[in-house]
Amino acid sequence: MARRLADLPQRRRKTSGAKFMAMQVANTALCPDVPGLPRCELYVELPETGFEEPLSGLKQETLELVRRFAREVMRPEGIKLDRLSAEEMIAKGSSYWHVLEKHRALGLEAILTSDLSPTDLVDLQSMMSEELGWGDAGLGVSIGASGLPQMMAMRWGRLDLLNAFPQPYVGCWGITEPVAGSDMLDWDRQAGHPQGSYDRPSLIATLKGDRVVLNGQKSAWVSNGVTADVCILYTTFDRGQGREGICLFVDLRQAGVTRGKPLEKMGQRCVPQGEIFFDNVEVPTRFIAAGPDRYTDAVYDILTEANSGMGTTFVGVARAAYELALEYAHERRQGGVPIIHHQNVRYRLFHMLRRTEAARALARRVARFNAVSGKRALQASICSKVTCTQTAFEVANDALQMFGGNGMTRAYPLEKLLRDARAALIEDGCNEILAIKAGSLLIDPDKA
Ligand SMILES: Cc1cc2nc3c(=O)[nH]c(=O)nc-3n(C[C@H](O)[C@H](O)[C@H](O)COP(=O)(O)OP(=O)(O)OC[C@H]3O[C@@H](n4cnc5c(N)ncnc54)[C@H](O)[C@@H]3O)c2cc1C
Structure with missing residues (x-):
């Protein structure tokens, strides 16, 4: 619900009738009605993905489907699986397998043959990837890796490989x-x-x-x-x-x-x-x-795909940490008030929101550039991967700080989010190596 400045309770004062009339006349001159001037909204309820414009039918419906899966299946199962040993997690009957099955049952490949424009399609893919990261980063990566061979076969026009290793193959x-x-x-x-x-x-x-x-x-x-x-x-x-x-x-x-x-x-x-x-x-x-002649191209192409996917996935981790911190800041009381009333808490929350939004904007822009500009740039994907994973780590770290001692315990989800985000700084290339590589790709061979 939007709360406006005008809705806030006003302090009442006793005023005489004549004085009141005089003030009304002065007020009309001083404060004319300005219908085109929007009321200042102190609180704007944002969509889950922040400063998001309203989405069209298929995009909204698909996103809702994935969001529900992330909220109802991935998040709770991820917390339980995180506590199992690595062997228990993949044992027969483990809920890990149910998560993969339920994801498959969503039938998301259908959007590839829908009449969405290439730009809408890539935006939707970025959004879906964010939702999976929001649900659980490890499960999101597992789902992404699961379809990677087939995705590359499709990208490279190798339908023979796609037919030899069709989708149910992990x-x-x-x-x-x-x-x-x-x-x-x-x-x-x-x-x-x-x-x-x-x-x-x-x-x-x-x-x-x-x-x-x-x-x-x-x-x-x-x-x-x-x-x-x-x-x-x-x-x-x-x-x-x-x-x-x-x-x-x-x-x-x-x-x-x-x-x-x-x-x-x-x-x-x-x-x-x-x-x-x-x-x-x-x-x-x-x-x-x-083969050997095209091997370097193949390394670049899969890294371009994987790094961009890491970017969109880890925006989801940053968002998860921000949301949890925002909620906690309204609930946890210190000094007789919810901690969100303390200035440094608001300041920290604002920067968490700002960094998550900036990371999301970059991740989506890079994914679009690589998909629809007619060019593919590894340096763009590295921009996305390095920024978004670093953002996820910093935002998760800030969120944990906001939870105080509770953040350190397994009773709250913050310590897991921080561990998940930390791994991403190494995954698919250490961020520092990727940065050196991307920097090297900025050299114009005609100039230097
Ligand atoms: C969660 C996760 C998922 C992963 N998934 C996959 C996967 O699906 N498939 C797969 O094959 N691998 C995967 N990896 C492996 C990952 O790509 C590697 O861990 C990463 O590339 C770093 O390699 P390394 O661990 O051998 O470290 P090393 O290469 O040994 O690096 C050690 C240190 O030396 C530094 N260093 C190394 N070379 C240089 C250099 N030239 N200049 C400056 N510093 C340097 C690095 O920055 C790092 O700090 C995954 C890793 C993680 C953590």
């Missing part, structure tokens, strides 16, 4: 290795040390007739690594011609593939992670998505 993206985390993501060495050299890769692909043979392992950090059916795999390719890479789709249910123990970690505990081992695993060459 997907993952395997790129980082025990000996090469940042090095695998910065394949073309934009951030690499000029005198640096590489250790032997943890996973090597070789060619044998019409098969690619894989030996070695990916890192314990692959999201869905222990549960996925299909991996969009980025690895070193050895054909005796120096450092080369290859990107291929690998069925993880085949002989020779084994998984490590699910990883116990601090944040985003609801995304199952763990090593994938390959022992003479043979993959038909028709499952190659990008």
Whole structure:
């Protein structure tokens, strides 16, 4: 409900009749009615996603569907799953699997074939991603990683790969290795040390007739690594011609593939992670998505997609933290008043709102640019990822501070939000490496 300045209780004074009439005449001259001047609204109730313009039918309906799923399924289940061991979380019968099933049952792919304009479609995708992050960052990442191989196959026009590994397949993206985390993501060495050299890769692909043979392992950090059916795999390719890479789709249910123990970690505990081992695993060459000549392009393209997705997802985490803090500030009393009446609390809340709004605006703008401008810029996606994950971390940290001692306990959701946001500063590339890489991409080759 909007509260206006004019609605506030006015102090009453006793005034004589003649004096009152004189004042009325003066008031009419001094205070003419100005119908075009809007009343100052002291309190404006905002939509969930802040300074959002009203949405059209399909956008609003789809968003409502995802929002309900985030509120009624992801948020409560995420809190419970966070407290299980990594093994319990992925055990048969765990609610983790129900969350994935319920997400699938929403049937969100239908919007891809709707008559939404490309701009509306990408906006809606950004909004949906924010809702998933709001519900639970780990589950949101798991859902996103799950469909990543298929999404890249679609992007690259590889319907054969899409048909070979259709949607019910749970997907993952395997790129980082025990000996090469940042090095695998910065394949073309934009951030690499000029005198640096590489250790032997943890996973090597070789060619044998019409098969690619894989030996070695990916890192314990692959999201869905222990549960996925299909991996969009980025690895070193050895054909005796120096450092080369290859990107291929690998069925993880085949002989020779084994998984490590699910990883116990601090944040985003609801995304199952763990090593994938390959022992003479043979993959038909028709499952190659990008050979050595196009490998760097394939790294850039998936990073552009993933970093932009991280941006929109972690706006949701920032928003969740802001909302919780705002509510708590109205409820918690100190000094005889709700703490929102203390100046520093309002000041902090304002900056939390401002940073979340700024991050959201950037995340949506980047997603739009990459989808509809006819250009794709990794530096744009990195702007989004670095800003939004940093914002989520700072806003969650501020929210926890506002909860005082309660923020530190498991009885309140803040400590989990902070742990989830912290992991994002490393996920899909450490923010500092990404920043160096994006900075390198600003160099105009014609000028420097
Ligand atoms: C929640 C989460 C989800 C993830 N999901 C996936 C996934 O789905 N698939 C996947 O393959 N991987 C995934 N990762 C792995 C992630 O991409 C790596 O952890 C990240 O790229 C960093 O690699 P690293 O951990 O090996 O650290 P390292 O590369 O060893 O870096 C260690 C430190 O050295 C610094 N450093 C490294 N190189 C340089 C340099 N050139 N210049 C300056 N400083 C440098 C880094 O900034 C960092 O502080 C995930 C990680 C997390 C936390």
